Amino acid sequence: MFCLVDCNSFYASCEQVFRPDLRNKPVVVLSNNDCFIVARSAQAKAMGIGDLQTMFDIKSWMQQQNVTIFSSNYALYGDLSARVMNTLRLFSSRIEIYSIDEMFLYLEEISSPQNSPTQISESMNDYGKHIKKTIFQHTAMPVSVGIAPTKTLAKLANRAAKIIPKCQGVGVLDTSKKWDWVKKRTPVNKIWGISSRFSARLAELNIYTALELANSDPKMIRRYFNVCVERTIEELNGHACLSLEEIPTPKKQIYCSRSFAQKTKQLPPIQDAISLYVARACEKLRAQQSMSASLQILLYTASYESNYYNSHQVIQLPYPSDDTRLISAIARTAVQHLFKPGVAYIKAGVGLLELSDKKHQQLDMFHPGQSTKTDQLMTVIDKINTHYGRNSIYVAAEGVHKKWAMRQAYRSPSYTSQWNELPEIKC
Amino acid sequence: MKKYLLSLFTHSVPAGFPSPADDYLDRSLDLNTYLIKHPAATYLARAKGDSMEGCGIFDGDLLIVDRSIEAQHGQIIIAAIDGQLTCKILDKNKQCLTSANEHFTPIRISEFSDLVIEGVVIHSVRHHVLP
Ligand SMILES: [Mg+2]
Numbered sequence: 001m002f003c004l005v006d007c008n009s010f011y012a013s014c015e016q017v018f019r020p021d022l023r024n025k026p027v028v029v030l031s032n033n034d035c036f037i038v039a040r041s042a043q044a045k046a047m048g049i050g051d052l053q054t055m056f057d058i059k060s061w062m063q064q065q066n067v068t069i070f071s072s073n074y075a076l077y078g079d080l081s082a083r084v085m086n087t088l089r090l091f092s093s094r095i096e097i098y099s100i101d102e103m104f105l106y107l108e109e110i111s112s113p114q115n116s117p118t119q120i121s122e123s124m125n126d127y128g129k130h131i132k133k134t135i136f137q138h139t140a141m142p143v144s145v146g147i148a149p150t151k152t153l154a155k156l157a158n159r160a161a162k163i164i165p166k167c168q169g170v171g172v173l174d175t176s177k178k179w180d181w182v183k184k185r186t187p188v189n190k191i192w193g194i195s196s197r198f199s200a201r202l203a204e205l206n207i208y209t210a211l212e213l214a215n216s217d218p219k220m221i222r223r224y225f226n227v228c229v230e231r232t233i234e235e236l237n238g239h240a241c242l243s244l245e246e247i248p249t250p251k252k253q254i255y256c257s258r259s260f261a262q263k264t265k266q267l268p269p270i271q272d273a274i275s276l277y278v279a280r281a282c283e284k285l286r287a288q289q290s291m292s293a294s295l296q297i298l299l300y301t302a303s304y305e306s307n308y309y310n311s312h313q314v315i316q317l318p319y320p321s322d323d324t325r326l327i328s329a330i331a332r333t334a335v336q337h338l339f340k341p342g343v344a345y346i347k348a349g350v351g352l353l354e355l356s357d358k359k360h361q362q363l364d365m366f367h368p369g370q371s372t373k374t375d376q377l378m379t380v381i382d383k384i385n386t387h388y389g390r391n392s393i394y395v396a397a398e399g400v401h402k403k404w405a406m407r408q409a410y411r412s413p414s415y416t417s418q419w420n421e422l423p424e425i426k427c
Numbered sequence: 428m429k430k431y432l433l434s435l436f437t438h439s440v441p442a443g444f445p446s447p448a449d450d451y452l453d454r455s456l457d458l459n460t461y462l463i464k465h466p467a468a469t470y471l472a473r474a475k476g477d478s479m480e481g482c483g484i485f486d487g488d489l490l491i492v493d494r495s496i497e498a499q500h501g502q503i504i505i506a507a508i509d510g511q512l513t514c515k516i517l518d519k520n521k522q523c524l525t526s527a528n529e530h531f532t533p534i535r536i537s538e539f540s541d542l543v544i545e546g547v548v549i550h551s552v553r554h555h556v557l558p
Contacts, residue, residue, distance in 0.1 A: 021510025138468035
């Protein structure tokens with residue numbers, strides 16, 4: 001059996017972990033730069049606050065209504081996500097981390113010949129409830145649990161668990177009778193892997209619900225769409241085609257881009273920002289033990305500017321590298337060439353492309369590549385920054401003033417990752 | 428407190444044979460694994476106030492809190508009281524939460540229907556020299 005555990009309104013729930021006063025209250029989390037609403041607690045959703053609504057539109061209304069507003073705090077979300085995942089290991093050694101707030105578990109069959117099907121169903125439901133209760137006790141994170149014989153059905157079970165109040169956050173779809181009931185009530189665009197583009201084309205074939213898709217001819221669907229949609233049909237009918245992806249695949253590209261707190265027409269702050277993004281991207285690069293062979297620089301102006309202008313450039317590195325200093329120096333020069341005087345820029349970014357495994361570097365006789373000394377220095381920088389907090393040590397080019405830094409007016413303390421931001425306990 | 432790296436290093440052997448003592452090489456002591464049994468369920472916090480001084484918890488002390496263990500009678504716990512994380516002693520016999528300071532009156536558990544236990548304080552750390 002597959003089990004999908006999905007954290008409810010993840011970012012908003014993270015903000016409530018060390019703030020019991022905010023549980024069961026309206027809470028919203030803003031995007032980078034405090035622009036849009038990206039997460040809402042159940043109470044905030046019930047008040048009609050929409051996903052991706054702009055802060056500008058409803059800020060004063062939310063303040064009147066006592067909605068608590070947070071800037072995003074990824075240090076906190078990352079730590080709590082890891083805690084939930086590690087707690088799930090109590091239930092299964094086979095886990096797929098699907099996203100920051102969703103994990104698939106493979107559960108060994110709970111059935112035994114002495115038990116009737118109803119008893120097995122009940123025990124699976126109890127098991128789901130046990131998972132949900134344990135996660136909350138250990139991490140204060142509310143989750144929904146879906147259990148079914150395939151990953152696609154486990155997704156549907158999880159959705160049902162969230163929508164149907166009687167489920168109390170746990171959905172088990174172990175018999176065709178149960179999954180047909182849910183499929184009849186699920187529009188195709190809510191099925192895992194069916195995009196809105198596909199749903200529109202399915203509608204042309206008079207397929208609107210998950211049940212209609214499940215009952216359609218897989219061969220015909222394959223001709224109209226692709227083998228993935230055909231596989232979805234199999235999965236919807238209880239035949240597992242997708243297995244757990246237990247080993248995370250290293251990213252093929254790493255991007256880091258952000259909007260500035262204010263527009264700028266000056267080169268130096270943009271170069272400083274670029275250096276910082278390079279540092280972030282290189283940290284990620286080293287964490288997954290890759291080297292990059294080329295670098296992309298992106299510069300954006302606001303789309304409503306009269307001289308609306310986006311530009312980018314890809315630069316080949318002299319040799320595959322994960323050296324913040326080398327990549328940063330190249331990036332700063334590249335920005336200088338892209339930069340146009342008089343243009344107001346709003347956002348910049350870097351991408352590390354052509355990634356390869358650090359352990360399997362091809363040695364080039366004429367270009368010796370990155371030195372061992374550099375490797376050691378980078379390891380030390382990463383260690384210091386993990387230990388003493390971000391930016392304890394950085395390449396001087398990242399700039400000291402950071403006027404362009406993200407707007408984060410409502411950021412919560414990094415309760416679990418900074419010594420001076422630990423939760424305070426009243427004694 | 429000074430930090431000591433408590434590792435035993437074997438002597439180098441010129442001929443390159445491994446020393447038999449290598450089998451007995453100790454790893455350096457790790458406070459994390461010694462003090463924290465359930466890392467995913469354990470958080471660190473700071474004590475604020477004087478109500479727990481009788482238990483040796485003073486203002487500014489570091490609290491190590493395990494959410495995963497079931498709170499027992501007499502243990503020091505963290506409870507959400509009126510939405511605020513608060514340190515108390517759990518008295519299961521008298522059904523109340525007490526402080527370790529006579530100036531604070533016990534809180535009856537029944538009065539707080541929404542009282543939630545947010546973990547057990549498994550260790551507290553006094554800083555005799557600030558870190
Ligand atoms: Mg979620």
